[in-house]
Amino acid sequence: MHMAILADRRFNLHIAWGLVILLFIVAGITGPVNGAQPVTIWAGLPSEPEVALTFDDGPSPLYTPQILALLRKYQAHATFFVLGRKVEEYPGLVKAMLKEGHEVGNHSFSHPRLTKTDQLNRERELETTRLDLDLLDCPREHQLIRPPYSAFDDRLVSYAAHTGRQLVLWSIDSEDWRGLDTRTIAKNVLSRVRNGSIIVFHDSDEKDRADRQPTVEALKIILPALRDRGYRLVTIDEVMTENNH
């Protein structure tokens, strides 16, 4: 009887240690490694009065220069998620973005839905654009990807993780892609903005057909309003990092 209780206790001890080890393994798999950023990013830090404006689908010879001028006027920095096809067409606009302190990220080469694209073509879409950006001396430290249509799956997350990239999504959609008027775009942003917001706009579209003048006009309302509310307008890299100012 006595021996049976001892053996039973030992058995319980084994289970307890087993659970502890299992917890460590699970924490190791799911937890961030050495405080590294997660692979998918939806917003910045809620503690900092910073907002990241992002522009997809460009560059556009018509709208991007207007947006760059406005950002310069309000001393704002932003992040442009560009299409490789247009980087090759308008390299000067990408150079201007970099020269003025903006961040440039990868929005694929031709704007396919990556979740519906086979692995080889996914890689071709992302790596060709990366090469186009390399040729323009775009910094390699933070290689940000915004998947077209914000469509991603486990495979894309895994690909980003293995190649040292991050998938940057957003917390506020200006909905300018719907063809909204200036006031509605401005309201969509200003009624929802908060610390760490990542806001998505479009300075073009995949077919170069969209009228983005309402986006430009909305920025004339949004930029001074955000500045008056005390927000710093920063790049994605800055909105993710504390105390780097």
Ligand SMILES: [Zn+2]
């Ligand atoms: Zn897009």
